[in-house]
Amino acid sequence: MRLPLALLATIFTTVALPASTLMAQTPAETIQPNENLVIEGIPAIPQTVAQQVARYTQFRSASLSTWHPIKREMLISTRFADVAQVHQVQSPLGARQQLTFYPERIRGASFQPTEGKYFVFSKDAGGNEFAQNYRYDRATGDVTLLTDGVSKNSRGVWSSQGDRMVYSSTRRTGKDNDFYIIDPQDPTSNRLLAQNQGGGWWAMDWSPDDQQILALEYVSINESYLWTIDVASGEKTLITPKDQSPTVYYGGGIFSRDGQGLYVMTDQDSEFQRLAYYDLSTQKYTYLTSEIPWGVENFDLSHDGKYLAFTTNEDGASVLRVLDTATQKEIPLPQLPVGLVFRINWHRNSQDLGFTLISAKSTADVYSINIKTQQIDRWTKSETGGLNTDAFSDAEVVRWKSFDQKTISGFLYRPAQKFTGKRPVIINIHGGPEGQARPYFLGRLNYYLNELGAAMIFPNVRGSVGYGKTFMTLDNGYKREDSVKDIGALLDWIATQPDLDQDRILVTGGSYGGYMSLAVATKYSDRIKAAIDIVGISNFVTFLERTEDYRRDLRRVEYGDERDPKMREFLTKISPTTNAKDITVPLFVVHGKNDPRVPLNEAEQMVKTVRKNGVPVWYLMAKDEGHGFSKKRNADYQFYATVQFIQEYLLK
Incomplete structure (x- = not known):
């Protein structure tokens, strides 16, 4: 649905007021931030902005x-x-x-x-x-x-009999994820099952007789191990070897219903995650999805053990599949819209398969398929602010060559057809780094496409998942800046596109994407107009020293160990704070005070450093948020300010 022409005219005149005029607005005419928000350098935002974007903030x-x-x-x-x-x-x-x-x-x-x-x-x-x-x-x-009220705890996994849960907790040391067992009906039954070293331990499943627990030891996105734990003694037994080269990653595991084996996701002898049956007595694998040239990303076993439901990541889109465990053949399913399928979950009746579906034109909602009748039921229909999402832009796969001739891809969302001429571009870089841009529903970001006329590109630089385990390692350690060069190559590609404006580009991202935005601003300030950093890393050394204890060793595997003098020197050299003098474009920094992953100091030191350059620096901090804003009132103010920032520094 398009907004009335009169309202569109208001958007492109009132919202784009210069900062000096905005500061002259009276308090009644401006948006007042709530008591938990700290703002610095952000000019007063007219109430008209909230009115104009209102429907785009009402997606559920x-x-x-x-x-x-x-x-x-x-x-x-x-x-x-x-x-x-x-x-x-x-x-x-x-x-x-x-x-x-x-x-x-x-x-x-x-x-x-x-x-x-x-x-x-x-x-x-x-x-x-x-x-x-x-x-x-x-x-x-x-x-x-049910827990101690202080430590970090996983929600846990139910026993087969449903009388206990096993969960991981940092309560013993603050950094090690130990295993505990509890009967939720009796909180005093809570007991330590097994001590672990490191923050990467997770319980996966119970054996059918509840005598064993399957556990995952996560080291990195390219390395993990499976263990069984004796419920009576707490004794751990490694079931996947640690002397393999290259290392192997296990994405999850479930006991077969007879307890004789495991269904696992693994990249053993493959670039991609495959589903496999692992025989516990023979230690042999039977691969179940080798004919599918894509990675498996999620799976669930029906209660009767007859069906394996799983999704494959096929060029960013999810494909839902069901395998008959007896015949190892797929069962035909009704076709679903192109998008993402996640949180697949069998009902105990072993017929109804529930899942969440999201696409570029549809916000996330809950569905189920009955594999006997093939009937699809929609369980929720979430509100979309009265907007017709069928008219929203589809995600288009685009590809470009990077500095070393490797092909990098991403998703391009084009603005509404009513906009003509070369369009400004917003590059939005995902976090992780082990993340992936997918063809998902952009929510309030559709405002940039439909009402501001900006195109959006979501790149999958090297290090992203979904393109094989070799691709995921291409940014590790001393290769960190190669992913930044992938964005430099994207800037080159944009310059070749007749409908995209190479002179009006803004870079943004969250978490690792925040680091990427800052790094791009230090390397390519002469080629972009502005940058937005959301809960991003500004200095790898201070980040690794201050991130929560349970995460530190896991992140050192990806970024490098700052305790090694040579690596410390390298990490310091490539950090945005070190190169902040080269940022000559406006910068907007957003952070949560309680962020356990990327501490608030990362934002504070970046703001302080870049302000010395004499460029506009906007800063927004929420006292009641962590790694990103989850509360609507905070997210709304962040959105209003971002719209204003885009208007002021990209569209003018």
């Missing part, structure tokens, strides 16, 4: 959390007010009944798996990611804390 989404084990109903996560909470849906497109009411978002929920009389959910405080587990009793609505 929903994702599947858990099926009820007996009834054909589910718990989902969606937001009605400020943050996502747990809701119950009793039938397809049924009413969404909110069950939790907290000022902080709920990070997932799972029903007790045999009766469903209660569920366990996780919640942190202020985005600090130190999640605590709680039991919610359906009959009374009572909520009981």
